[in-house]
Amino acid sequence: MAETSKIVEELRSRALQLGFEAFGIASADSRPDLPEKLRIALEKGWHGDMEWMAETEERRADPTKLWEEARSVILLGVNYGPDFNPLDLLKEKQIGVISAYARNRDYHDIIKGKLKELAGLLARRSGADVKVFVDTAPLMEKPLAEAAGLGWQGKHTVLVSRKFGSWLFLGAILTSAELPGDKPHAESCGRCTKCLDVCPTKAFPGPFQLDARRCLAYLSVEHKGQIPLEFRVPMGNRIYGCDDCLAVCPWNKFASVSQEAKLRSRPELERPELGTLVALDDAGFRALFAGSPVKRIGHSRFLRNVLIGIGNSGSSGYVPAVENRLNDASPLVRGAAIWALRRLDPDRAEALKNTYLPGENDAEVAAEWSGDI
Structure with missing residues (x-):
């Protein structure tokens, strides 16, 4: 356990150096509630014509079904907080408003290389297998990030962080290593709607x-x-x-x-x-x-x-x-x-x-x- 804890601290330190501003670990089976929640959403048709959500339902709801060797999930966040209130742009009717996350380089490209580097470090230190995900595979990053203590899913279903508000890109590393998990974050929206x-x-x-x-x-x-x-x-x-x-x-x-x-x-x-x-x-x-x-x-x-x-x-x-x-x-x-x-x-x-x-x-x-x- 001491050796594992040392590896985790090295990973946290390297993640910060790579530009990740949030880091947490959860067990791969930390969200047994997800299959039922996903099933309800699909039955209600809330996924619209995103048919791939239904086609990958079993794997999406359970990381161990996506990869049966998975034991732990490392969740990482990158802050993309804008320097002005995006709602102010809606008043300027002659401009086109692009969501804050899309006004820069594609976050998939930014995060994936960094995740691969961090995953490589974990593989070398532990000898474990690793897989990297950035919103391109059936993995429910937001509830897993909640389990890993990065924040909580707000009433708008987006992850909310005490430090970064609603402005976090998420990436994940699945690994066969048994890593000590972080404390899950409690939902903290209160009465706000x-x-x-x-x-x-x-x-x-x-x-x-x-x-x-x-x-x-x-x-x-x-x-x-x-x-x-x-x-x-x-x-x-x-x-x-x-x-x-x-x-x-x-x-x-x-x-x-x-x-x-x-x-x-x-x-x-x-x-x-x-x-x-x-x-x-x-x-x-x-x-x-x-x-x-x-x-x-x-x-x-x-x-x-x-x-x-x-x-x-x-x-x-x-x-x-x-x-x-x-x-x-x-x-x-x-x-x-x-x-x-x-x-x-x-x-x-x-x-x-x-x-x-x-x-x-x-x-x-x-x-x-x-x-x-």
């Missing part, structure tokens, strides 16, 4: 429950179809993700701004102008978002989101740019452009309907023109 109350689409059926089908973070990033009509106005100028429930958390007042240079926002992604974004071709989109998680949603879904933002801008000055997207090759883009045009200049939209509707071969886009949505 700020995160639930601020949600513009009422995506929380109750505290500690999230219906992704109503969540703007899911709809703008994971959802592949048109944004459902009832969520378009609430979406406002959010073009990638949504920080509302994170940003209002009172624990953020204790959070420090990330000092990690790679996690600081890229200036060009803090307040990008909607008119500039809607004019991007695919090459321009890829160039602007090189190394950013935004690039993963692709050009068409990105333009869909931008056009929703333009439709909510209230500025008729965007009408020519919107019209340029009415004959876009992507039905996603055409449909969103019609909605934006109807919002900004309904008379112009009605006048153009007879030009575009007869030749439209996509049923959803045709419904946008006809108003049958």
